[in-house]
Amino acid sequence: MAVNGVKVSSNLVLRVRTGVDQNGNDTFDTTTLRKIKTSSSDQDLFDVAQSIGTLLKNPIDAVLRQDVNELVNQ
Numbered sequence: 001m002a003v004n005g006v007k008v009s010s011n012l013v014l015r016v017r018t019g020v021d022q023n024g025n026d027t028f029d030t031t032t033l034r035k036i037k038t039s040s041s042d043q044d045l046f047d048v049a050q051s052i053g054t055l056l057k058n059p060i061d062a063v064l065r066q067d068v069n070e071l072v073n074q
Contacts, residue, residue, distance in 0.1 A: 005069035010036040012045050013064035016056060028061060038067070 012033040019027050036045065042065060049063040 002074050004072050004074055006072055007038045007067055008070050009034075009068045010038045010040065011066040012036050012049060013066060014049055014052065014060050015062040015064065016058045017061045018058050026061070029058075032066075036065075 014031045014033075016029050016031065017026050018029045021027050045065055046063055049060060053060040
């Protein structure tokens with residue numbers, strides 16, 4: 001029996017550097033954009049994240065894509 005993954009949803013997560021804590025370590029916050037088209041390319045999502053970054057007060061530290069797959073037994 002073969003199991004196939006079927007992509008059912010995608011999220012775009014932006015990790016933003018918000019400052020420095022009392023020990024000198026960077027602090028971060030995340031923003032999640034949900035219900036992204038599952039067919040969107042990684043490059044398209046990265047470009048969108050970079051465009052959003054120009055509007056933010058703090059710099060984007062990381063751009064993450066979260067995909068949820070349903071495993072189907074065939």
